[in-house]
Amino acid sequence: MNKTMxxxxxxxxxxxxxxxxxxxxxxxxxxxxxxxxxxxxxxCSGMTYTLDLVDEPFDDDKVIEEHGIELYVDRKSYIFLAGTSLEYSGGLNGKGFVFNNPNAKTTCGCGTSFSV
Structure with a gap:
């Protein structure tokens, strides 16, 4: 049987x-x-997002290029982040990055941690 991934x-x-x-x-x-x-x-939900400014990707990072920037994702984290949209919110509830992560089953109230 020939399956396509x-x-x-x-x-x-x-x-x-x-x-x-x-x-x-x-x-x-x-x-x-x-x-x-x-x-x-x-x-509070089991996993939290990490963000770091870096000049170069690590050897095993996945590199995503979009809108003139490169986003580096370590391969171990990628399974938890695949399909995510990284957004920015400048609203009244606070400014910052928002992870719209379809893999998250639950998130905490502040949106910085999640569970799968």
């Missing part, structure tokens, strides 16, 4: 999020840096 899901970055990554890297004194995202154990 489905195409792997990717992570998308909204234009607002890409623009904010550029502004944030300049404000942090690291102009031209890109964002590395991942997950680690912690938070």
């Amino acid at each position: 489905p195409q792997p899901l990717t992570i998308t970055i909204t234009e607002d999020a890409a623009d904010y990554i550029k502004v944030f890297s300049e404000q942090a004194g690291k102009p031209g840096s890109n964002l590395r995202v991942g997950v680690k154990g912690g938070g």
Whole structure:
């Protein structure tokens, strides 16, 4: 039997999020840096997102290019983030990145941790 594997899901970055990554890297004194995202154990729901400004991807990172920036995702975290849309919110409830993650079964009230 010949099975075809489905195409792997990717992570998308909204234009607002890409623009904010550029502004944030300049404000942090690291102009031209890109964002590395991942997950680690912690938070009130079991897993929390990690964000770091870096110049280059790690050897095993998945690199996603969109809207003039590169997003680096470590391979171990990718399974938990595949299909996610990284967005930016500048609303009254606070400014920051928002992970619209279809893999999250539950999220905490502040949106920084999740469970799968």
